[in-house]
Amino acid sequence: MNSESRLVVVAPHPDDEVLGVGGTLLRRKAEGAKVAWLIVTSISVDNGWSQERVDKRSDEIKKISALFDFDQVFTLDFPTTQLDCIPMKDLIAGISNAFNSFMPTEVFLPHPSDVHSDHRIVFDAATTCTKWFRYPSIKRVLAYETLSETDFSLGAHKSFRPNVFEDIELFLDKKLLAMDIYASELGVSPFPRSHEVIRALATVRGAASGYIAAEAFQLLKERS
Amino acid sequence: MNSESRLVVVAPHPDDEVLGVGGTLLRRKAEGAKVAWLIVTSISVDNGWSQERVDKRSDEIKKISALFDFDQVFTLDFPTTQLDCIPMKDLIAGISNAFNSFMPTEVFLPHPSDVHSDHRIVFDAATTCTKWFRYPSIKRVLAYETLSETDFSLGAHKSFRPNVFEDIELFLDKKLLAMDIYASELGVSPFPRSHEVIRALATVRGAASGYIAAEAFQLLKERS
Amino acid sequence: MNSESRLVVVAPHPDDEVLGVGGTLLRRKAEGAKVAWLIVTSISVDNGWSQERVDKRSDEIKKISALFDFDQVFTLDFPTTQLDCIPMKDLIAGISNAFNSFMPTEVFLPHPSDVHSDHRIVFDAATTCTKWFRYPSIKRVLAYETLSETDFSLGAHKSFRPNVFEDIELFLDKKLLAMDIYASELGVSPFPRSHEVIRALATVRGAASGYIAAEAFQLLKERS
Amino acid sequence: MNSESRLVVVAPHPDDEVLGVGGTLLRRKAEGAKVAWLIVTSISVDNGWSQERVDKRSDEIKKISALFDFDQVFTLDFPTTQLDCIPMKDLIAGISNAFNSFMPTEVFLPHPSDVHSDHRIVFDAATTCTKWFRYPSIKRVLAYETLSETDFSLGAHKSFRPNVFEDIELFLDKKLLAMDIYASELGVSPFPRSHEVIRALATVRGAASGYIAAEAFQLLKERS
Amino acid sequence: MNSESRLVVVAPHPDDEVLGVGGTLLRRKAEGAKVAWLIVTSISVDNGWSQERVDKRSDEIKKISALFDFDQVFTLDFPTTQLDCIPMKDLIAGISNAFNSFMPTEVFLPHPSDVHSDHRIVFDAATTCTKWFRYPSIKRVLAYETLSETDFSLGAHKSFRPNVFEDIELFLDKKLLAMDIYASELGVSPFPRSHEVIRALATVRGAASGYIAAEAFQLLKERS
């Protein structure tokens, strides 16, 4: 990947970007790429969250933005866990605007088999924003895996099939530091969102690809 | 299955529980299990049904409850054929409450390839309620087949793939009696919801598994 | 196919019928079949389109109707790109009425893997209207491919799998004339909706089946 | 299907043609089609079978040929249960010769997910003999289901997906008579190759398609 | 699982049984089950292996047999890496004899997507030996995953889809001791057959199922 590389990770909820693409974001940034974060949903007092929780989330987003040194952060502010009630049209408009602004070369999406309906809807909406004649900057589209979502799919007829592996050995520790910012989402093994399980998954994906630690993706489309 | 077994069948509409899991419910109950029925939708005068039809449905539910001797019956009362208009969040909350109350060890869901959108939406919502760290009682999740739904799927890329077969030879007659309670849903062969077709399906599933009559399921997840 | 053949093409938006089934419609009509066009969505001033665009669309529909000499045209007038906000029930009612009126023997549907959510929703709704005991006239159900929709699917776990090929050599030129009516949708290669790409796809599908030009479909169900 | 219809059923072993296509063969013959039987394997004293068994098999083949009134019977005489030891080249040559001689319009093959390796190998070899530029007579290729083979597949990633249903109500009794010729292969329910299970499967396939009894197939390719 | 449980693991090569089913074998044995090991291939001086290597392998098999306390060990002695040259018939006969002798209730097979052709061929042959009317003792058939085989599949259209998870927390250390017996097969991370990767995989499978360490399987068939 050369320095003209521009990555955007589409995260239904904050922390998906760390779990799914955290190591790769850090690596690519270190290699000179521009990186962007598109956060699709948010929480608000109007939607029943405490002001404290809302403030904490806002603080987490600031810290994550700083840690990854994102070149751009997009927040669509759709209500969390309620994307099925949002017109697909509005979702597409939000994602489309972000893509037109950032002009990504690589797009990372949640996987269509994820348990959370927000993830599946984001995948559907973002897919519409990958046609070459409307978004000519995009060269690669990949789906990432999210612990406690992708691994809990019961779909039986579709599943995450990794075919792209990124060496993240040098970046795994910092990925875990990033997860620590979302302390309330973390637990201990066997809880999926835990240091131990994140490390174990990186080891398993690395064993499949020849690295001490790796992140795995499913390539959906590449053109060059 | 020992006596600590607790089964819940999630039925988008009354009669799905008989068609899909009727024999197995009777067998497990006879073996000492606790069984529960979660009815997701209902009909009402407000939704355009006659009072007579609503009363009849209420009577059917009572009779079925008695015949199967359900230990618990949950009714979520969402409007039938309109689940696509219900916030996924509310569906999940309803199913979640039922699961937290009954603490099932085995969950039976409609199949995600079923023709009726209510079936697919119930599958999606219930799937969210099977994570071990939120619903630790659940040990097995299976999908059942519903005559005139599962067999009419045109999806082409997903379909019911039975891998679990339950011997229901001793319970087939009573399953047919249960169906008789839903007399208005029944017809004669080749109509799928008929004694003849229900018997034939039990014979075919039995031939695949060594029993005079069987019900077939697709195991989605088991942990032990 | 004999002269009692009655085809209906279900088009989410005008022009899908030409791209997917144009040659086959012309051929079957020439062979004596009755053909119908079911247009699911429309544009309107209320939905933000200019009067000029709405008039133009109306004119296009008239010209297409004349060119294909449709025996019946059904317009459901649901708002384009917003089918996810329409109750599934209403969509089904609209399609059901059309089927009950036309009594088709063959039904052509958009493919469930298409990128546009309108296509997927139309597929889901129409599927419900193919059960033999409610729609006994229907003998075959097929999915068609739509350039710039079917070929842009990122689903990875389902895709268009053509298994039926129709020789349209004698009708390809007129199919292209039909596309010219939708001039604003057309571009030049490599834009998918272009004469060159439409011709190339016909050549590729023909090479798979022994014809100079062919349209390809995926058979979903046939009974006889 | 008009009277120019020419069907060939490719049977790895005698009795596959009855179980999979028996009713349809009878129906098409009654409608004026030509029908052929291609038996891929045989048993012989050299291969360890008793002379009595070999004679009996020979007698069965004569009776089946008479009952179905086959227009042509091809016997390739490869050793049964040993097709994996036969050069693919020789198998293809045998099937190719038969196809070139009979000039079929429709070809019926065993399903590629069948348990018996002979079935899978016959499918692979016959597939090679369906290219339009070498076998231009072929208009349709379908896979049939064989009780105790197709229903015992453990493949998990491929399976029989019926999409074509033939009404065999008028021919089911004669299909069962044909099976009686293979008396030694028959048992009683739940044994799959039994009158009761054959009838039940016909009922289940019929319920999916609106007939008292049906045979189901998976269309692999059609061109017209 | 009660004490009448009889497990057999079909291992194409020694060490597959440890990698795939090691923890579960130990657990079930501790719970009172009978366990058997069916080793399909062997190495020999005739096939080009040194006497030293052959002796070492013989010693490893003895140690593994002792460690797992197998109730029965079957060795078919087909030449390793050459199963594609063995008549399927002979393979089936060998497996069939073992099954008829041990009368298993549960059968563990390598996964059909494994890279090694020996694994795929063993799966195909063993599948034939699971029909209920020939092997009535069998109640469950499962496929296991083998590090450096299942994870290196490029098949793209089939893959290991775990749906059964066994808690092996108490047995993971002993599983690693068992692997140490095959010292020559072991390496260090990221080499797949290493303590670190085996532990990581157990952690990842456990996170999906609520255990500190788990083995995952794909259920192919269950009847009860």
Next chain:
Amino acid sequence: MNSESRLVVVAPHPDDEVLGVGGTLLRRKAEGAKVAWLIVTSISVDNGWSQERVDKRSDEIKKISALFDFDQVFTLDFPTTQLDCIPMKDLIAGISNAFNSFMPTEVFLPHPSDVHSDHRIVFDAATTCTKWFRYPSIKRVLAYETLSETDFSLGAHKSFRPNVFEDIELFLDKKLLAMDIYASELGVSPFPRSHEVIRALATVRGAASGYIAAEAFQLLKERS
């Protein structure tokens, strides 16, 4: 792709490399990559071919080698159409030696759904030669499509799913010149191996990816 790129195309038979990867080979070579051709089968007088045909083939290989300016050409000389009779072990050894000699970074394989058994067997054998710990040079493995093989698959449960598209606009004419070297394999449309169909396929693949002409591949594995 930088100048350290080393591509090998594994061709079951000469001409597969042109049909599947011709444009990409020319493009990569022009960009400075090293390219190799691994021809798995050959024809010989011993196998029943005329001396004239054998000489012609030899001449074609020389011309193709010159036109593509291959840095290395490997010929394994297994008998064409008979790979099912060759020990998998020997095939793997041949491919392994070639990979160890050339040290490819990218490997192009025929698709596992191709009709010709030689193609499927080559895929299986080559897959074994892609494990990172034995072939550390390999960074990407892709499957290509071969006209008249990939498009004639009847497998129904697996198929070519392109996800990588290479712009070959500048190289299409030379790809056609390369095909002309295999004059005896060429025909006219609708024959698949014809200028017109090769051009049409390039147009269709290009329309999906934004280029006047493209080749499509299915990425099986990438690591970086």
